[in-house]
Amino acid sequence: MKRSIEIGILFSRSGDYQLLSNASREGVLAAIEAINSDSRRSFLLRARERDPQGQIERYGPHCVELLRDEGVKHIFGCTTSWSRKEVIPLLEKHGGLLWYACPYEGFETNDHVIYAHACPNQHIVPLLDFVIPRFGRDPFLLGSNYIWGWELNRVARDLIGDVNGRVLGERYLPLGDTGIERLLQEIEAARPSFILNNLIGQSSHAFLRAYAELGRRDRAFAPENCPVVSCNLTEAELSAIGEAAEGLLSVGPHFADPRATGALARASSFHASAHAAVLMLADALEAAGSEDPDSIRKALDGLEVETPLGPIAIDGQTQHTSLPVRIGRVVGGAFEVVWESQGRQDPDPYLSYLGPRALQRHAHLRVVSCNE
């Protein structure tokens, strides 16, 4: 009989970001099912689950329950950086490893975290590299008043400055705020080349609906002339946004492929990366022969794993993932990939190698035509 290994799941099934956390959770569950039905595996995975319900103060206690009471060593969970930072001291204290599979703002390399989704050199940098030559270098920056928006817009300001562009506005809304009228008036007056949207959840959806309306009224703000671009928009949110999502540009390691079969035909990168993270743990468990986090870390270094994202690998130094980078545009309610990296992009979570000349070839560009 196969031995069982218990793993923790810590995703909110309700609350502000439930669309994202439920997508991640489903990815983990799908991967567990795939592993348990694979006869070549030497073990079965058993999920031990806690649901913080989107309440930040519940992550810590639930994390301790999983590590101490359930005795798990590996937890798949957390969507926001805030919740990740809440559980890190507890992982350190109880010797656990968090598998964090959401795009985040970077500037962290904790021994107790495996970062399984994109960091800034795998999202904001290639996204601006794609958008600036096509639409121009004078953006309007938006964000929820939270570390994700602050840090991504911070990187954007640097890159825009490097190509002699001008940031025509930078505005933040409190989390959950949907009062976007004034914001829209400012954008209308500023006439930017594109809009970098780092709003999250309800604020983002309200903005996208209002902006699509503005684009219908004034073609200068239609997606082909002044698109909204973002680093975390995925299929998980498309149905909530509806028609207003048409023409949006987003970057990520994966977009659903309608030609694929099964669940992955509709899977967002939250789903696919969470799925991939469980496969990485499974392969590392086979290689290490132990679930001890130190042995798993060692086994992961240099290990290439076949996943729904394609073959990916963990960089042992940073515990971040070497991932493909893709840019998608929403067409008819689904993403169409309009650009992809040649092979994988290695992680650079501190942007330590992003010199001022990274995007400089765009410094003297003229946007001849915005219509692609």
Add this chain to the structure above:
Amino acid sequence: MQRVIRRNSRIPNLGGKRALVLHRPHANVAALLRQLTAIGLDAEAVWPRLPEDVGKADFLFFDVDMACDEQFPWQPGEAPMPLVALIGSEAPGRIEWAMSHRADAHLVKPIGSAGIYSTLLIALQKFEERQALIAEIAALRAQVAERRVIVQAVLQLMELGMNEDEAFSRLRSIAMHRRVTLELAARSIVEDRPRRQIG
């Protein structure tokens, strides 16, 4: 609600920068080297001797518990790169010694996964600030030293029949005309005097 945005300096590119860690082999050093490498630095631990080319290092971390003045090839407070103190014992004597070396930032042992990136950024900023201040003080000192020359020059011009205001504005216009500092213009007047007397 709006956040106040201040244009800061660019995110520094620490990739490939060299960090030396002056500390005996220890788990703390391993943790520090691991984080520095993850951030992208080329990091190396040395003990007890700093290498000959220590001047080429971009950062120097040093052990406050065990290190001493003799290990540094410079006078306390004159390190040519940002210094980070690694503090174990918080005994006042050791802290005082670390401060005599003007550490730009510090880390308290045990060293974990957090705090090292911020320490690098703080140390870099403090070091650059300190270098700028040293340069400014040197320039101000030079100005003060030249004050006597300006007085001499004004007195000499007054001997030619100008009052003090006229003498000073003549000095200023000479400096402007020659595109040199007031001090240099004054020195040239003072040094010209013997020739003028002969002539």
